[in-house]
Amino acid sequence: MTSAAPIPLDFASSPINQALTPERKVELYSQMVRIRQFESTALKYYQGGKMSGFLHLYIGQEAVAVGTISLGGADDHFITAYRDHGHALAVGMGMNECMAEMFGKQTGCSKGKGGSMHFFAPDKNFWGGHGIVAGQTPLGLGLAYGLKYLGREGCCLCFLGDGAVNQGAFHESLNIASLFGIPVVYVIENNGYSMGTSQKRSSAYNSCLAQRAEAYAIEWDVIDGSNLYEVRAKTHIAMERARKEQKPTVLEIDTYRYYGHSVADSSHKGGYRTPEEIENYKQNHDPISVFKRILIAEGVLTDVMADQIKVAAKNEAAASVKFAEESPAPTIADIGTDVYWETDNNTSASKIGRHFFND
């Protein structure tokens, strides 16, 4: 007896995807390619000793940031953890300011004060880039609370990794989100591993991590993160629930990272995961390859166009390296700015009392 394969849902025909113009589809494809090229380039220069600290690469997860953030309107806001480069580019930050930040330069998005884990662009509704696992989950709650308080019809997409679901701050946030009716959508980017510990070794759950939302009377869903159309179709439902009904959602998007937790994670190949596992994802679930096949079948994209997009992204990333290398480093005087709003703005309050204690 053979069991019939489940009929895949046709996410391409969901209204939110039907509304995409061919140009917009190619743009979304390009965004994913740009993220991958940016990350590949960053890896090269990280290994070349041009950057300090950690480097958490987004390669393999591109459809999550691009798919979800593509749904954002004027009053929708975004916040994530330390694997933040994909979200930064997806909200429209430039490669130059991002690369320069990792090079520790004045022209970086955070003036070289934040580094790889701490990209910010409030003008694009992007609130970081946060280094402590799940530390951003109450902040995402607060951004959404703020929207509701200020009477704006928007929501906050708060991204977190599968390792973050076991932090207390996340559970406190879920309870408050449900209790107060906060328009926040928690997006668990489940790449299967909290650093080197697999999901099964780190989390207790029934069917999946998002199901824990039931305990807080919160709606939840699971999404195949290799399919950008599915990401958009299901995330749209959650965002509308937030905007229109002031209700939170927990989404779990299954995805995969090709590289380690950070580049310093040397045991990601052959240590806690097998080369076969990585290869299987690349062959069958790579979000860029999957979307490329879909768009070629739709007649929206050609191989020639795809090649051009890749070359352009590679060139853009190379140019960002040049920009970063040629940019000035922060000065010693820069260490003492951006600590207090009042002193930066030279207000009368800032002139009263001693704020800093160097000598």
Place this chain on the structure above:
Amino acid sequence: MSRILTYREALREGLDEELARDSNVVLMGEEVAQYNGAYKVTEGLWKKWGDKRVVDTPISEAGFIGMGIGASMLGVRPVMELMFWSFHSVAFDQLVSNAACVRYMSGGLCNCPIVVRGPANGGTGVGATHSHIPEGLFAAFPGLKVCVPATPADAKGLIKAAIRDNDPVYVMENTLLYGTTGEVPDPADGDHIVPLGVADLKREGTDVSLIAHGRSVIQALAAAEILQSEHGINAEVLDLRSIRPIDQDAILKTVMKTNKVVLVDESKPFGGVSAMVAMLIQDHAFDYLDAPIKRVCSLDAPAIYSPHIEHEQLPNPRRIVEKVLTIA
């Protein structure tokens, strides 16, 4: 015309005035609304301002303080009550990694205009977990501001300054002071604001300087009376009021005047506020000192419960007098 108010009423009046002044000010915390506040600081404010402006939260300090920080980045101005500052530890990541650092890590792109307030004191028989005194701890984080009012007038003036400040300000109150009374300027005479960073000379003297903050100011004033009446020593009492920013000029001025100083600080001795003040004095007024800088801190152990002995662990007039007599 000033009126006599309790410290609690003065705080409440300050909160009420700021709720009226700015529609983005929102009070939140455990029991602050319908219960009227665990220590009744916010009594009546929920009834007056309603659910939107005065918000009861679950017992989730990391959750609601983080929520306030996130909302502040969008322009809301949350004033969050910790039922006890001792509970800071369950929200520590939010208080120091997010509130203190988000402006810096974003290169100045994010602002965090929050206030976190509540009592931070020993002396009430609630044991070590509820008796932490963390003003020195938080003042050690660049990006944060800390103030500690000792009187009703300062409580009102500082809470208003804290709410209007565009940086995170942690206001540390005192359950043993909530019921104390003092003169507070009448609102009809204009806004009563005490700027952060301005110390206040609570008693003029000539022989020794007692530098204190919070309830230690009250203890120092009592000690000064004993020193005067029983020992003929005329002590000056400087109330720091604000820990960061700190009024270094006022500290140096009184030291240069009396040439002897005893720091009175309810913190524990290691790295407390008084340790920093001692550093400033030796660095900038070394030649004016006629004696070593002395300190009266809480005795160096977790807060003891026993009501028979608890007051002896804290700075009190007897301990202050004894310490002054070693140098004056």
